[in-house]
Amino acid sequence: MEDVLAKLKEQQVFLPAGIYESGVRFLNERRDQEILNDFFHLLKKYDLADEEERGRRDSEMRKLFDQA
Numbered sequence: 001m002e003d004v005l006a007k008l009k010e011q012q013v014f015l016p017a018g019i020y021e022s023g024v025r026f027l028n029e030r031r032d033q034e035i036l037n038d039f040f041h042l043l044k045k046y047d048l049a050d051e052e053e054r055g056r057r058d059s060e061m062r063k064l065f066d067q068a
């Protein structure tokens with residue numbers, strides 16, 4: 001959980017504001033390790049991704065937040 005929150009904060013300047021805020025709320029509740037791994041993977045190297053890849057990841061993160 002701490003690693004995912006650190007990665008989220010690290011990528012904050014690159015993420016759309018709504019995604020960041022939703023991510024913080026998402027992490028305020030207990031999540032199983034598989035979901036945390038999925039979220040971390042979407043955040044990893046987000047800053048290096050091109051616009052199309054960022055859009056795909058944003059969509060995947062929204063789906064992850066909606067499932068919770």
